[in-house]
Amino acid sequence: MIQINSEYVMIGGVLLIILADLLRVMLRVDSRRIIHYITLLVLIIAFITEVMFGNMDVSFFSSMQYSGFINGFILFLSIAIYLFLMSDSGEHSVFIDFLFLFATLGALLVVISSNFISLIIAIEMISIASYGLVFFHKTDRQLEGAMKYVSISFLSIIIVIFGTSMIYGGSGSLSFSITSTQNYLPFIAGVGLVLAGLSFKSTIVPFHMWAPDVYEASDGTITAFLSSVSKTAGLVAMIRVFFFALPFSSNFVMVMFVTLAIATIFFASFMAIVQDKIKRILAYSSIAQAGFAFIGIAMLNLLGVHSAIFYVFTFAVADVLVFLAYKVFEDNKIVYKKDSKRMFLTSKVATIGLFVGLLSLAGLPPTVGFFGKLLIFQTLLTHGYVYIVVALFAIILFSTFYYFGLIMEMELSKVNGIVRKPIPGRRIKEAVIIVLVLTLFIGVAFVPF
């Protein structure tokens, strides 16, 4: 019996868009709106089928325990981002619709791939589509951002392929179910290379340096996509590889992973403090968040993976929220920290959205970010890492400092010399932000275990 899955819906959607655009050109219809609506409809149908039927289970792809949850929130966030994109300018290039669906499909496939080949292809689907998304959405530095992204991404995927070939040499197979039983030296070297390659995608230090530049150069909605959906895919790929495909339990690997994670958190937080531009602060904070999720993966056990998956969910939602809210301010030329004076008067809803998102990123209750950090701490303390927890407390204080520093300068009531530009699609944008804020408040009810 053939089951309808969200992945099939997305593939169908991608083809449908190409056909529809062809028809549009043949019938000489100038308006591209209809295609935007089709894209949105495809995303929504995919979300519904995901919730109702779950993932597909064919040769190269098999669902793991929480892939339904992960794919569900990936589609949910994609819908939110796409609504924002749509409301922004009314019409945009059809390429963007196509690439957006393609990248989302790639993210969905990463989550369920059960073979190194399918994993690499899925990651490449996200990457190639993302270059296009960065380039085709007009900003003044699009070319720089896209070029940086392309060159770094190529490097990372080459490293992954090289590592995979070593794994193949060691085990004679690329299927996760077979590699999980191997233990052989070149094989382990391959694992190290795969780690390095995947770290590029999920911005783990020292492979993070492309992220702030690319985020800054791309449009706010695209940044939201890169920092949530694309990064979720990277981190889930790591879970897939290091927990399901190559289940080590060696102490050395664990210490190495924890060191990388702590280095990521510390480095990104320190860099965030010295930044001047709001978007770069948010970019570095998003790197630090990936470090927190990586701690859960580093524990290499079920409790750690649980906490990592939930943490990825919390920070993905919060990151989408802050970048989308910041997009509203970006359009009103609020770029530097000192400009944050005008935030509240520009848009109340976006300010509240930004603030709640920051609360969640800083790990303060009652937002869902707190519960994400709680699970991470619980994992660490269960393993007796009291010192690491204390060090993380210190760095969370640091991050609280720069997160709250963003909104400190805000003025609540004085209006002098502020020209309010009308925000296009204001109603839809505010609705999206409000839905995401509510998600952050009630998100704890979605704990998948």
Added chain:
Amino acid sequence: MINLLSLVIVPILGVIALAVDSAASNRVRPEYIALIVFLVTAALFFSGILSGFSESSITIVSSIDFAFTFHLSGISTPFLLLAIVLPALGFWSAFREINGGKTLFYMFYLLSYTSLIGVFISSNLLSFFVFWEVVLISFFFIIAFWGEEETRRRASMKFLIFTQFGSLTLLGAFILMYIYTGSFNIGVISAAVSDIPTYISEIIFAFVLIAAVIKMPIFPLHSWLPDAHVSAPTAGSVLLAGVLLKMGGYILLLFGSLLLPSVVKSLQVPLIILGVATVIYSTLAASAQVDFKRMIAYSSIFYMGLVFIGISSMYSIGETGSIFLMVSHGFIVGMLFVLAGILKEKTGTRDITKLGGLMTRMPMYAFFLVFAVVATLGVPGLSNFVGELLIFIGAYAVYPLSLISLVGVLIATNYYLSAVKRILFTSLNKTLSKVRDISYGDAIQLSLFSVFIITIGLIPSIITNSFSLSI
């Protein structure tokens, strides 16, 4: 029977009403909504005192044991009294002082109100922590956006960083308790506390101690408090000194001396010495202040030092005295902060050296100021006396040298009385010749404070019978 849940729900409904009202372009003044919330909550509380409270529990996520469980622990009632009454008494100051962004201010004020109540009645540690942090965030905003223009940003950030560090260590303690007992419920934890290995319970107590030392605050980690007080609006100061500091005492009692008595007992003498150091340091620091509000802030560190001595004496008389002193100090310091706020408003300064002879211009104000100062110095018949006496008895029984802190009381008498002399009784400063006396509204607010102080002072058994030293 009154359900404890209703005490938390009513202020949250108030916050929602404020948001709706703001969307409907403020048809009702936000002050009135806040006032209604205070009156309804207080009515619920006092009828609950008479008819008893019923517990309630709402499970949110069972796999991580997160539930909103409301249950009165043995020591909650006096703290609950503070959390319910003081914000309502401070409301009048907010009514007069806050001009810009009223809706947002009352939203944060009601949020801190509901979460202060929530902290004292939660028996699930996660919901406890959620309320604990919401208090912190709403106070950060009250100071940062409605504080004094020059200092508010720095002071609010200092407040946030210090107290957030305390919160995080407290969270660490909670998670450790969960790992070793398998539950976040205080009742379950206290039943299974013997399962926790000794070294883990020492780490837990160290974490709780850091949180309490920052929150109360005790000597080396106190420096956020004077800054926060000086910058905060009066209503914020009343809540800050009256209830927030008591949260520190509450966790030290609950998770320290009641949950882990053996650990506290082994650290008793160093803790008492820390308390004595706080007492001596804060009185000396207070003597050097010329800003009246800063002086009160340091004196409240002094009283929290006494409370700390009483709790770490691990002796029922001392602990009873500590709870008693926290309640009485809450009312007295609230009254003093209201008086300091009025002083700034009427004369334009809180600098004691620039004031003088206000007795002739403001007789009613003079009456309340002298009353509050006399009460804070522990004159028999007023509330502080009972608490101080019990603490000194308890501390003497355990560690006689702790009576050094009596010197602190002496110095406190000196600086308070000389401040009162300077403000009220020297010759009138010419710039102050047009100052007017307080309004009837202020007088009613101050009288309400006085009623509580006198009642508790004359009939101490109201407080001492309302709690038992158990979880």
